[in-house]
Amino acid sequence: MNDNTVLKIKSISKEFSKVKVLNNVSLSLRKGECLGLIGENGAGKSTLIKIINGIYYPSGGNLEIEGKAVDIKDSHTAKSLGISMVPQEFNLIPTLNVFENIFLGNEIKLSNGLLDKIEMRKIANNLLDQLKTNISVEEKISQLSVAEKQMVEVSKALINDSKIIIFDEPTTTLTSHEIEVLFELIRGLKEAGVSLVFVSHKLHEVKEICERVAILRDGNLICVKNVEDVDEQYMAQQMVGREITKIFPQKRDSLVGDRSVLRVEKMNLTRKVIDASIHLKKGEILGLAGLVGAGRTELAECIMGLRHKKSGEIFINEKKVDIPNPRVAINNSLAYISEDRQGRGIHLIFDIPTNTTMISLKKYVKNCLLDKDLIHKKSSEYIDVFNTKAASLKNALKFLSGGNQQKVYLAKCMDTNPEILILDEPTRGIDINAKSEIYQFISELQEKGMSIIVISSELEEIIGLCNRVYVLREGKICGELTGEDINEEEIMYYATGVKVM
Amino acid sequence: MGKKLFNFKDNGKNKQQFKLSEHTTLIGFLCLVVLASILGWPDFLRMRNIITLLRQVSYTGIIALGMTLIIISGGFDLSVGSMTAFAGGVAIFAMNKFTSNIALGVAVGVLVSLSFATLLGLINGLLVTKGKIAPFIATLGTMSIYRSLIIYFAKAGNIESLNTAYGNIGSGVILGLPVPVWCFFILAIFLQIFLDDTKTGKYICAVGANEQVAKYSAINLDKIKLIPYVITGFTVGVSALLWSSRLNCINPSDCSGYELDAIAAVVIGGTPMSGGIGSVLGTVIGAIMLGIINNMLVLAGVSSYLQQAAKGLVIIIAVLVQYKKEK
Structure with a gap:
């Protein structure tokens, strides 16, 4: 000893x-x-x-x-x-x-x-x-x-x-x-x-x-x-317990279409977001980079109707939409994964099926009552898709590890059949293996034609995943990067204000 | 790695496992019944005693059903006692305008009692959701207002019904059980299904468990928080109807303290004050347990002044057991 x-x-x-x-x-x-x-x-x-x-x-x-x-x-x-x-x-x-x-x-x-x-x-x-x-x-x-x-x-x-x-x-x-x-x-x-x-x-x-x-x-x-x-x-x-060859799947710029599915014009939120204009193309993985507090989450929450914007317009498939609350956002095929998984994302005291179907519960109503068999069937399908580890479906989410909670959260959003997915710090507090699974999943979604926005403070995540990147600083869009320009130096130049667009 | 803990077949097995710790309310109830049967032998188990007991707990029990939903949604309602007296009084007042036609009078009485109480519940709900006032404060306010208004309308005296048929509702008996007991059980089953098997019921739990998560899950918070208050208004209306027709009269000081009995029934029934989870049928058991304790004390000849102390003790024990369970 x-x-x-x-x-x-x-x-x-x-x-x-x-x-x-x-x-x-x-x-x-x-x-x-x-x-x-x-x-x-x-x-x-x-x-x-x-x-x-x-x-x-x-x-x-x-x-x-x-x-x-x-x-x-x-x-x-x-x-x-x-x-x-x-x-x-x-x-x-x-x-x-x-x-x-x-x-x-x-x-x-x-x-x-x-x-x-x-x-x-x-x-x-x-x-x-x-x-x-x-x-x-x-x-x-x-x-x-x-x-x-x-x-x-x-x-x-x-x-x-x-x-x-x-x-x-x-x-x-x-x-x-x-x-x-x-x-x-x-x-x-x-x-x-x-x-x-x-x-x-x-x-x-x-x-x-x-x-x-x-x-x-x-x-x-x-x-x-x-x-x-x-x-x-x-x-x-x-x-x-095995060899990891690579964490990020191959980037595929060829999957990005020409049509813009989401366009935000001059979005303003008091002191948090200033004149932000962005667009997202069909089948694109778009990154929002920047330091903590740059206004990325606020921008996303404005789009989702979770915050009341001061001004600005949102176009989905080039049609102007008004999104006063999250339900309207969901109806417009938007889905959002919050960075605050435990505080905003999932109900820790509820079991897996209840969490999985929380947003999309309307789908499971038959003659005014919930079809519980269908809810269970669907939830266990997601368990298989995401390789979620839990002792039983009946487990309250507080007994699951962070990565498995995140998988249930993803399932919860996927069950609304979104076409535009906004992921805010999708791998925060998650280990490498679950991370690589989630990256793989994001890549599969892109293949299926989904358009995705990734907000992340981990530069390698932005660099490894995104086809195009906006850099935010103090609530403003201050840089847009594509291709080879998406690298650590460029992002940090814009994020810290060394370079301005 | 690769070890898959989840197995769908396990799920069926888990369902069958009976976990003692999850059924504290039921175990407490059974213990109490056995204790009451022994201590109160043979009077306690007589049919008449049991029916009287059930009738006694029905009035607050029915209110407690709605209160369960409010507490699960993260809210609170102190005004239910005042509301019962107010709605009952207004119902008799309205009915007395139709003395010429007895049947029409009864119909008006029923309708006014239910709809007026529902309206009062709606007011509570709007104060909490649109007014953004803490439930405790909002309903503390309406508790005073509702009580004061009925005393004013009654000019501090009884409001007596002039209708001879009205009294039949509250004192009626169907298949051996009094009407209030039927109302209590049927409403309980109905609301339990509402809570477990409907979208709105699940959303009520979701809002109570974590309002932020509910908001981010695209749930309309104001609407979902309002519904339990309106439902409670309705159950108060049912209770007001039964109570006022039982006596064919309302005294403006009637039903004070009902709010505490209702909250006690909810808590003893295993619904935690922290919201998010709970059971309507548990509240039925909670209400009956309160009744049994009162009944035992009466049969044992204990001073009625001590009954409140016994009630208080049971509430504290119930919460202690729950707290242990959570830990």
């Missing part, structure tokens, strides 16, 4: 309603190291970190901290043992300000029982200085950017004197500059002797920041390797 082992995971298993999601996983975390934890969706990463953090209780096995067996019954116990998590979905209270959030649950009190706000402000200020951010402690959380919120989460972990900090896919919503800042911070934490678990899908980040990497597949620990000894290709292969 290594002397500087901080956390020892000893043959942990976990079952959910008889489905084994973790099988005899043993792993140790050393002092001052950053351990990468990678695996596909449903491999058991989230379950494992939730067990460490006391959110789930293991069905078998136990945990040791610094050689002593511990029983982590809830997240409060985890906290008192010095374990913190920076979750993917932040646990901050938007109406409170920064220092109140940092001290949430750890408030400093005066002898008379009131809060010592002066002291808390001072400590929070010092902490934020150490983290080299210039967030004000008085700022309301709702005013902060995603990256700043993450810094607050990290501060929350630090105030708690954490020995172990778990980062759950911390970089999904960050820009590359913000990622650099985060990595600098992680390096600092390592030097201070804090042990980190870094859960990610981005293998090059694991390569950059971690010392060792643990790879999970189907609930089993496949291997733990020194990062120096392995390359990204190897990690990806171990995750999937």
Whole structure:
């Protein structure tokens, strides 16, 4: 046994309603190291970190901290043992300000029982200085950017004197500059002797920041390797259990027709979208690139009738249409996959058939009643088409992994028989294997003549998929790229304002 | 990889599996019946006692059926008690205009009771959807308004029916069961099917479970949120009709506290206040359980002042059990 082992995971298993999601996983975390934890969706990463953090209780096995067996019954116990998590979905209270959030649950009190706000402000200020951010402690959380919120989460972990900090896919919503800042911070934490678990899908980040990497597949620990000894290709292969030749299908510009199926003229949405005009051709995969907050989602939601545009016109098949609400958009053969899968896309407490047929439910009405057999038949067809993994159709979606949830969400949209599909961050928080399946599916849809808009912050996704790309910056369309011009440099030039159309 | 967990044949098997944890309401109900049978032996199991019990719970039970839909949709209605008295009073008031023709009078009474209460429900719904007022506040307001108006119309006295046939509705008995009990059961079955097997029913659940997701699923939020209030208006109308014809009279202070009994029946019946899921038939069981507890206390000679405490205790236990289940 290594002397500087901080956390020892000893043959942990976990079952959910008889489905084994973790099988005899043993792993140790050393002092001052950053351990990468990678695996596909449903491999058991989230379950494992939730067990460490006391959110789930293991069905078998136990945990040791610094050689002593511990029983982590809830997240409060985890906290008192010095374990913190920076979750993917932040646990901050938007109406409170920064220092109140940092001290949430750890408030400093005066002898008379009131809060010592002066002291808390001072400590929070010092902490934020150490983290080299210039967030004000008085700022309301709702005013902060995603990256700043993450810094607050990290501060929350630090105030708690954490020995172990778990980062759950911390970089999904960050820009590359913000990622650099985060990595600098992680390096600092390592030097201070804090042990980190870094859960990610981005293998090059694991390569950059971690010392060792643990790879999970189907609930089993496949291997733990020194990062120096392995390359990204190897990690990806171990995750999937087979060789991945290529993620993106062949781009086919020949499938793009001449006819425009969707045309947007001078769309305006107060402060978010400014005079945006775009068109989408039959059979085209069109990318909307840009930094987070450039107005891509807002533009899509205006088209779908989810937001009320200030001005602008929409033409479908060159016919002017008025789309006041999403139902009219659906009736015009539009479908939209939101970037916020769990908050806007699917009902987590409902089962697969209920979710799959939510938009298209009208199709299944016979004599005023729903044809449940037909609903089940159709849903299981989609399960086959998408290779969705679930113990049963009756599973509530909260028990499915992110990738499988996304597949149900796709099925939900496909069941409305759209001709124009808008995909907003279609592979956010999804592993390589599910990603490549979804790319394959998008390509098949193109082959069938569907016209698709892809909104993505992952440049390689835009580059790998799209026949044509618009780049947005601060609500304006500031660039249009085709063919060879669709590359990382060009997109970033336009996205950051170096080049203007 | 390649291991396919999903198998359609499994589905049939899962259906047959009876999970104890999913039937806490039913188990609680059976335990209570056994307990009541033993403690109240032999009086509790007498047919007359059971029929009286069912009749007693019908009035609030019928209202609770609509309330179930409101709570599933993520809403709330405090005004149902006031609404019952208001609609019942207005119905008798209207009926008394037609003293010359008894049959016509009864028809007017039925029609006014149902349609007026439905209108009151619609007002609640519009305040919540178009007015964007929180359901709790909106119906707190209408609760006061409806109650105040009926007291004003009644000049603080009884509104008595002059129609001799009207009373037959509420006190009528068909095939051994009182009319209110029939109404209760038939409406319950009807609304359960509405909730489970119609598009609107599913959409009510969807809106209650997550309004944002419902919006992004192209569901008309205002329309779907309005419907449960209108349905509750109708069930209140049925209850008002039965109650006013039973006594052939309405006192403006009648039916106060009905809202709490109705909400209690919904919660005990296993529908969580968080919305999205729930069961109308569960509410029937919840209402009957409340009735059994009252009945047991009466048979045991416990002070009627303590009955409210027992009710409160059962509500708390029901919610505790639900919370455990969710965790």
